[in-house]
Amino acid sequence: MIPQDSIVALATPSGAGAIAVIRISGKDAITIGNSVFKSIKNKELTTQKTHTLHLGHIMDDSKTLDEVLVSIFKGPNSYTGENTIEISCHGSTYIQQQIIQLLLRKGCRMADPGEFTLRAFLNGKLDLSQAEAVADLISSDNEASHQIAMQQMRGGFSNEIAKLREELLNFASLIELELDFAEEDVEFADRTQFHELLNRIEFVLKRLIDSFAVGNVIKNGIPVAIVGEPNVGKSTLLNALLNEERAIVSEIAGTTRDTIEDELVIGGIGFRFIDTAGIRETEDVVESIGIRKTFEKIEQAQVVVFLFDSSEFKVSGLKLKVELEKIKNQFPLKPLVIIGNKADKLEEKEIVNLKAEIPKILLISAKEKQGVEELKNQLLSFVNTGALRNNETIVTNTRHYDSLLKALDEIQKVKFGLETNLSSDLMALDIKEALYQFGMITGQVTNDELLGNIFTNFCIGK
Template structure:
């Protein structure tokens, strides 16, 4: 394994791979300025102030007659820089050849190629960011929707870390109260009543658990909310998907499915990214649909947080009940079933619905079922676009973006979620111990464990392995 040496001066291309208008090569480390100075024709960079930009020419000293490129060097002097070290960013023309030659030249002049995420790792090592903030740098860069961006930038600013820090301080306070009790146990003096300590621990347990509980929404907002559109053949699923794609007026991209080799349509609507599961098949054919009309879509239902069940006015009561039972069976824990009646343009008015649908699909009616299905049916026409906005509003409500209480403070990172879950578990043991009046020694042990798990989130306590596993997922140049 590569050994990080923080005294090396590192370099990497920080712009996206390939050819662009310009490319930025970032250099960081104790010799950043002196190394660049050796290949720089222009004002000597050793004498310039911090946070200043300079036009010049990059020339290999071994080939002085043929400059590599003209460019701009921006000099940032330690310690007020991203990494906390001297940093120089060189902007050159975006040719792939120039980028490669410049990196080679920098390496020949004394730099080392940066490891993945090494700039951010150095920022962490130099106390510029804590670990949760460093992880958020990658999330800000990867964000593809307004809500994902908002969550990541709030975390990068340190809001999440502050919350963890406060929880940690309160735990330390309990620990010190318990310690006092231990120190003076011989003297039979009660310093903090067990009831008071249990009260404090209980409140913290509630806070930690509810923070952990935001992970499901937080990770869906970060990665896109999985939505399945199901229904019988010809219900209008692909027409609806196209209507939603048109509605989005935003980037629409095909991304490879995360768990299988399918292509998923992702759509940003009102700042939230939705991943439509298994839609590749929807668009081309309904062949895979088996007799119940939803066939292998069961798998899509299981993976979805929101299931749009499309029915048409001509569906029989029998089929309706049968499909509904099947869908409910496959609905994931916490997922919502959105019943949508399509092709309403074929009806004079929704109240003309043939019996028995009339009772079910009149808008003022209660949902088809109360169990696992909290939404009223929405009446749309996928082909005319009628009420598609109602449907997107319903999606937005279900996305959880509007869940007010600290909406920006959601857990989006699986590592943080795991640590919070472990912290909640050990704190529950503390609580049990306090209630059972166990000896302070036992309780202190679990309390230390709780503090440890929270400390691991922000990196107050960390290991080289943990850092490596986090930063190796970054790209080179970050």
């Protein structure tokens, strides 16, 4: 049941600012707004056109609370599909609270987290995947995650799913029709066309599922662990990447005893760099805990940057190769970037020998910030951004990913049934389950528990 009461919330971040926006939505939103608003031109909000702005004052009886601008959006032509007004007031926290309390006394109630977007979904203004994209858009902190959220909010993902669901639904109807005429032994669904459709759906589902690997790291940031022995310049490299003194740098080995994390956007993609404690044999209890955490961070990272002091390669080259093999064997699937730091101390002959010993090595000087841009480019190469450039649909939501996997499983069952001449009634069950999973993504199939889980993660006021 779609709620009819009027809700109110602060739509801008809490705290003092130049301007704050208070949003009201519901059947009586404009009437309630009109009861506390006095226009400078004596206008009645209830008689004004939609999508108009009005200057005036918020009045608590004879007391003036603030001079404001009121925006009117009449349903169904509003974000929620209901009558909506937005009060742009001055950003004092006192003024915000006074206006909200006044509106509560006039008949509004405080909105739950995400309730404005929930109402937009219930009123058919957004499907469920578009509603979830609103939260992703709010939390996007780099170009790539913003682009994905915008593409999904515009309906790119849901349109693709809806088209597949509609085509499958048409064939499901023909299969059901065959069951009604089972005694006549007739086929209404062309099996050749049905097989082609299943192949096409399987192809699209696999593409969307594969895109999740890229989409998930773009949305959450790509964790990069910087590892190596103590005092090889890991903290200096982190500072060079971030272009600030984020980590403590010292000539004393073992200075970094815990992991330090910070984020950097490279080419529109978010990277989360983790400066770890140096890896070495130690009897220091605190340092050994840091080293154990280093291996935990490597486990969590998507990319590992192994740093060593290139000027010490003659002395410690054998030990270095042992450490590299240990990491490669323990984490064989993780991209490994091998970096020789302090390359500014090397002679040309030493550089040639080092590149011969370790062919894919990247030589830099973190202290002098030489080679840092090459490292950034190499990190960026690990991310498949082709889909972004081609504006393809990328899945970033774990719930969508789970439904796509289940839908693919059901489609493959239907395909197997078709190839083995399985009876139509059994195929119909698998088709229904595939349609159910498609519906779960867009919200054509839903329940209160699912909606509660999704919208309670929204911020209040959205």
